[in-house]
Amino acid sequence: MVDAAVIAAARRHHLAQAMADEDVDLLLVYGNAWQGDYLRYASDYGILEGEGIVIVGRDGQTTLFLDSPLEAERAQAETQTIAVCYAPDMLADVESVLEQAGNRKLASAPKRLIPHRLARRSKDLGVGDRTAMMDRLLMKKLECELAAIRAAGHLADEGYAVFRNAARAGRADYELVAEVEAFFRSRGVDDNFMIMGVGGKEVRGMAPPMGRKLRRGDMVTTELTPCVNGYYIQICRTLVVGEPSAEQRDAFAVYRDALEAGVAAVRPGVTAADIARAENEVFRTHGLGEYVTDAYTRVRGHGLGLFVDTKPHILETVNTKIEAGMTVIVHPNTYHPEVGYMVLGDALIVTDEGAEVLIKTPRELFAAPVN
Amino acid sequence: MRRGLMAWNPEELPLDILRERLRRLQGAMAAAGHDAMILYTNFIRSAAVSYLTGFSPYWADGVVLVPREGEPVFATTLSKRVGQWIQSVKPIGEVVCSPTPGAVLGKHLAGNEAIRRVAILELDAFPSGLYDELAAALPNAEFVDGSEAFAAARSHLDSAERCLLARAKNIAQEALESLDESSAGDVGNAVGQVEKIARLQGAEEAYVAIAPDLESGRRFVRLSGNRRLGRIFAIRATVAYKGSWLRQTKTYAADEKARGRIEHADAWFEAFVSRIDVSRPLRDQIAAALADIRDAEIAGFIAEAPIGTRPLAALGATQTLENMPALVVTLGLNVGGTPWCGAALAGLFHGKAA
Numbered sequence: 105m106v107d108a109a110v111i112a113a114a115r116r117h118h119l120a121q122a123m124a125d126e127d128v129d130l131l132l133v134y135g136n137a138w139q140g141d142y143l144r145y146a147s148d149y150g151i152l153e154g155e156g157i158v159i160v161g162r163d164g165q166t167t168l169f170l171d172s173p174l175e176a177e178r179a180q181a182e183t184q185t186i187a188v189c190y191a192p193d194m195l196a197d198v199e200s201v202l203e204q205a206g207n208r209k210l211a212s213a214p215k216r217l218i219p220h221r222l223a224r225r226s227k228d229l230g231v232g233d234r235t236a237m238m239d240r241l242l243m244k245k246l247e248c249e250l251a252a253i254r255a256a257g258h259l260a261d262e263g264y265a266v267f268r269n270a271a272r273a274g275r276a277d278y279e280l281v282a283e284v285e286a287f288f289r290s291r292g293v294d295d296n297f298m299i300m301g302v303g304g305k306e307v308r309g310m311a312p313p314m315g316r317k318l319r320r321g322d323m324v325t326t327e328l329t330p331c332v333n334g335y336y337i338q339i340c341r342t343l344v345v346g347e348p349s350a351e352q353r354d355a356f357a358v359y360r361d362a363l364e365a366g367v368a369a370v371r372p373g374v375t376a377a378d379i380a381r382a383e384n385e386v387f388r389t390h391g392l393g394e395y396v397t398d399a400y401t402r403v404r405g406h407g408l409g410l411f412v413d414t415k416p417h418i419l420e421t422v423n424t425k426i427e428a429g430m431t432v433i434v435h436p437n438t439y440h441p442e443v444g445y446m447v448l449g450d451a452l453i454v455t456d457e458g459a460e461v462l463i464k465t466p467r468e469l470f471a472a473p474v475n
Numbered sequence: 476m477r478r479g480l481m482a483w484n485p486e487e488l489p490l491d492i493l494r495e496r497l498r499r500l501q502g503a504m505a506a507a508g509h510d511a512m513i514l515y516t517n518f519i520r521s522a523a524v525s526y527l528t529g530f531s532p533y534w535a536d537g538v539v540l541v542p543r544e545g546e547p548v549f550a551t552t553l554s555k556r557v558g559q560w561i562q563s564v565k566p567i568g569e570v571v572c573s574p575t576p577g578a579v580l581g582k583h584l585a586g587n588e589a590i591r592r593v594a595i596l597e598l599d600a601f602p603s604g605l606y607d608e609l610a611a612a613l614p615n616a617e618f619v620d621g622s623e624a625f626a627a628a629r630s631h632l633d634s635a636e637r638c639l640l641a642r643a644k645n646i647a648q649e650a651l652e653s654l655d656e657s658s659a660g661d662v663g664n665a666v667g668q669v670e671k672i673a674r675l676q677g678a679e680e681a682y683v684a685i686a687p688d689l690e691s692g693r694r695f696v697r698l699s700g701n702r703r704l705g706r707i708f709a710i711r712a713t714v715a716y717k718g719s720w721l722r723q724t725k726t727y728a729a730d731e732k733a734r735g736r737i738e739h740a741d742a743w744f745e746a747f748v749s750r751i752d753v754s755r756p757l758r759d760q761i762a763a764a765l766a767d768i769r770d771a772e773i774a775g776f777i778a779e780a781p782i783g784t785r786p787l788a789a790l791g792a793t794q795t796l797e798n799m800p801a802l803v804v805t806l807g808l809n810v811g812g813t814p815w816c817g818a819a820l821a822g823l824f825h826g827k828a829a
Contacts, residue, residue, distance in 0.1 A: 136519045138476070138534065152682060152697060153519065153713075154785070155600070173777055173789050174695065174805075178684070181694040192791060195599050216604030223603030278480040282674035285478075289667030289683070292700030298478045299533070309556040312481040312533045314564070315677070402554040412476075439556075 106252045108333045109184070112148035114248050115241075116164055119146060122237050123162045129208035131160045131234060132198065134217050141411035142214050142238050144334050147186055149179050150294065155219075157198050158186075167201075169194050195221045202229050213238040242409055243416065244429045249335065249409070250453055253431055256332035257462035259293055260339040260451065263328050264465050271324055271472040273345050277302050277313035280324075288330055297329035297336060297412040305444045308400070310437075320346040320474050325447045327437075329412050336412045338433045339463050340449030343470035355440045356469040359448040362386040362436035363467060366405065366418070370434065370452065370459040376422040380404040383436040384420065392440070401438035408433055408451055430454045477518045477533040479715075480677040483564045487642075487717060488529050492635045493567045496527055497547065500628040504543055507624040509594035511584055512541040513609065514625070515601055520784035523596055523625060524549070525718035526636075530565030531679070538605060539568070540580045548583060550576030577605035581612025594621025597783050622783055629781070630798040637823050639719035640801055644820050646676045647714040647723035654710065656727035656734075662687050662702040665710065673714055680715040689726065689814035693774060693807055707733055709816040711805075713787070720786035722779070722803050724818035736813040743768045748804055748821040753796035761806065774807035774814070778821075 123131055135143020136155045144150055147158040147168045154172030166186040170176040176190035191197045199222060202210060211234040212218050212226070225231070245253070263284055270283040277300060288296050299310035302324050310325055318324060322345045329338040342359075344352055362383040369382035383404045384396040395401070405418030408431045416424035418434065426432075435449025450463040504512055516524035517536035524539050525531045528547065537551030547568035553561065555572045562570050573579045584590045593613065595601050598620040610618065650673040659665040666683045673681035684695035688705025695711050711724040726741075728734045747764045751757070757778050765771050780799035782788040787803060796802060805818035 136517065138517045138519060138536065150697070153787075155519070174684075177694050178696050181692070181696045192789065216602060218603045219599060220601045220603050220606045221599035223606070276480075278677060279675055281478055282671045285674060285681075286667035286671035289670055290663040290700075292663060294697055296478070297476045297534075308559060311557055311560040312478050314482040314560075315480055398555060400556060402556060 106255050106333060108148070111248045111252055111333065112185075114246050115145055115148070116166070118241060118246060119160065120162055120164055122241060123160070126211070126234060126237055127209055128211040128232070128234060129162050130205055130210050132202070132210070132212040132222070132231070133158045133160065133238070134212070134214065134219065139214065139217055139411070141242055141409065141414060144410045145238065145242060147183070148334070149183055150334055151175060155194065157194060159198065159201055169198055195219055198222060199225060202231065205229070239415055242411070242414055243407055244427050245409060245431060250429065250431070252333050253335045253337060253453065254462060256330065256335060256337050257451070258464070259288070259291060259330045259332060260328060260337045260463060261465045262291070263288060263296070263330055264326075264339050264341055267326055267328060268343060268470055268472060271318060271343055271345065273318050273320055273474045275318050277316050277318070281313055284328065293330040293332055295331035297327070297331075297338075299327050301325040301445050303444065305442075307444045308439055309445055310447070318345050318472070321349070323352065323444055323446065324472065325445060327435075327447060327449070334410050336408050336410070337462060338408055338412070338449065338451045339465060340433070340435045340437055340447040341465060341470065342446050342448060343472050345472050346474045347471055348469050352443050353469060355443045355446060356448070358386060358390050358392065358440070359436050359446055360467050363434060363448050363450065366434035366436060367450065367452065367459050367461060370426065370432070370454055372426060372428045372454060372456060374426050376416040376418050376424045376426065377420045379426070379434060380418045380420045380422070383434065387436070387438070395438045395440065404436055405432055405434040405449065407431065426454055428454050428456050477531060477680055479674050479679045479681065481531070481533060481564055481679055483529055483566050484717070485566070487639060488635050490566055492633055493527070493529060495633070496628070497541070497567070499631060500527065500541060500625065501543060503624040503628040504541070504594065504621075506627075507594070507621070508592060509619070509621060509624060510543055510590045510592050512594045512596065512621045512624070513580065514539040514541065514596045515605070515784055521718070522720075522781045522786040523784045526629065526781070528565050528567050529718065530561065531718055536602070538576050538580055540583060548580065550579040552576060575608050577608025578612055581609045584616070585612050590616060592617050592619060594619050594624060596621045596625050598622075625783060626798070630800060632800040632823060636719060636800065639717050640721060640820060640823060643678075643714050643716035643719050643721050644723065646673050646678050646716055647712045647721065649676060650681070650712050650714070651710060651723060651725040654727065656729055659704055659727065661700070662698050662704060663700045665704060666698065669710055669712055673712060678714050678716060679718070680713075682713040684711045684713070685709070686816060689816065693814060693816065706730065707814060711816070711818060715786065720781065721801070721820045722787065722805060722818040723820075724805065724816050726815045726817065728813075733813045736810045737815055740768065740771070740808055740810050740815040741817065744806065744817040744819065748819045751796070751802070751804070751821045753799070753802075757796060757804070758792070768810065770811040772809045774809055776807070777805040779803045779805070
């Protein structure tokens, strides 16, 4: 049984410890529904509309400022241990808090997204950047966080089963999303990151649905990422409308081998680059090296947690050390010149022994009925 | 993230209309003495770029550069491989995919010596990383807030936006009316059903919130799962269709007596929102209109409009309703002891009363 309040308390404790280690008295954390992980870590609030800033004291005292009245109303109902403040003039209010902080040591995160009004005061108010500190907390999970992620694994499998059952010739792509979302809401899943692709060789990637109707022979790809108690868990699979062709099956075998090679490379001490290299070597062996470059693929996997696409990115250029307690997805998704864009990926937890794969859906190229 | 239908349909959003919107903004920039304007977008602050280009990012972020003359340039942190997709759903202007979009646009502007004054929409709220990139590329430029010039251009409601809002309204209405209170089941089922119907009709986004038991509290939460519904509950559907956003709320009751009062309040609210006078404070108008409904008290209200980058931004208590392209009113009442919540698009304004 996952107790969200226990996880939130553990995170708060861990954050306070990190602030003490880095000599920070007051931490300002910005967030919105896109980049909500820093804010969620510090406040346990999953923001949806508008923007929010949380100010955390080293003593644990936490105030969440929200500039949307509807969000503030929801936060008051959904949070228990923090102060929530509806702040239509949020930046002025937060600036005033910083001005009154006296000689306390101030810091903020994430650097890139801090609103200009506050960032331009950083120097005179002595606000340091602690994005890296927050990134470390977000990457390496606590035991209770891992338990929550582990418990959510089945929802990615069940969500994909709903997607498969909804897919058939004649249905529009967005209708599949509607079915999956309704299923997730009925199972307590409040959010989901989902992109998809429908078609053949002309499809170069995944995006939101564009209204395309499924036809016999189409490959239907999806990256499905339910969010449970704030934690995202991801599955990537490909299905074919009707029976897959021999070319599609042959191509899929490369992705399956690459995924297996990537997962086998996961263990503490290796780098993100080592995992990416293991996946990409399989493609290079098949003469498909061109298709693992950034012209055709973004990353070969990435971290998961309170953000869908957190660090480390699994790329041959990323030398972040992999540690036990990280959660990542390995996905050798890319374009194949003979059949089009194909995806396959499993979320996993890095353990002392290697990878604990959380996805149970078989690594198959599925077939959806034509009728 | 945005995961509903995202596609450009030239019949719904003609290129001529987009060009007219661009022309209006460039006119407002010229009047304000801005040499260029920068508009930020992500899927929370999507309104300005969506209005101007028809595009909302489903993920990541980006900035649009609007020159005083000529086509806009959109630079985004979305990856190169989706550049082709962006171009297919964003009919106007060039697209550049880059991890440093501020630097890309700064470099673009740096090539023109005439650029001195660069306006940024909502300068205070602009992400500092992007600001630093722009400032580094344009050391001699003056950066000013462009919100006033943008608002001047944005106050106009054109025929395309009117139609898109009407479609969003139909989607929200049909989704909410599809739910039968007697067979709603639990919270997750009710919320899921409303969201499913909205998405099946092509909603670009559907945020469904619920006040599961109005007799014990009016707060709308983002709940799912198998919690029980109360005797009286309300669901708020926030729906976007091709960049046009609104909220609609419906109150449901299991028993006849409460349902009668709710239907009465629904009819009153529908009539009220259709005759809002943008020249008068909303609070006064609600208070006056309550004379038409017996035993009713206000429990709270919010007025929202598309302002700057926000698809729906709450208006301040003293903020005028004039010059808003559209208005959404959210209202809570107690009607003879029965709690009621409603939200609806209040007329379709054109800088003055509908």
